[in-house]
Amino acid sequence: MSKKKGLSFEEKRNRMMEIFFETKDVFQLKDLEKIAPKEKGITLMSVKEVLQSLVDDALVDSDRIGTSNYFWAFPSKALHIRNQKLETLGSQLSEATERKQSVCQNIEKVNVGRQNTENRATLSKELEELRKEKIQLKAEVEKYQECDPEVVEEIRQLNKIARDAANRWTGSTQNISYSFSPEILTR
Known part of the structure; x- marks a missing residue:
């Protein structure tokens, strides 16, 4: 008899996002608490925690209308966020590459007169x-x-x-x- 292993937190987040992307609908917390355990295997006790982490990371949008909280996430927004992050990382990469080249050039300039010669060793010892x-x-x-x-x-x-x-x-x-x-x- 083997014990069933539970889902990791990251797996729960991915499965919760699948609910939003597959249905492309707007949900209340009570709706998600019904759907998530049945369709995706996310325990009822962790639905709220997983949902809150997705809202905190801006992967799921939420809004309060009247006395109810509504949650939604559309695939187009996720794609847009990924593209923005990709652009940001690309610009950071190009800046870091330029800095690296600049530093390498400065090192080469500085090392021009610092070859280890006999005269340099003598002067260093004297110093x-x-x-x-x-x-x-x-x-x-x-x-x-x-x-x-x-x-x-x-x-x-x-x-x-x-x-x-x-x-x-x-x-x-x-x-x-x-x-x-x-x-x-x-x-």
């Missing part, structure tokens, strides 16, 4: 060595940056500002300088 040397020199400059006269002067200015701020906080308004006489040192 790499110079880049490494540049990185080493930058590291060395950063190491000695604290001895830079501009940096030293900036530190002096910051120290002066800090000393003035400390004097303001402690209430000292005058600079006190201590001088030692030689007598004090000998005692």
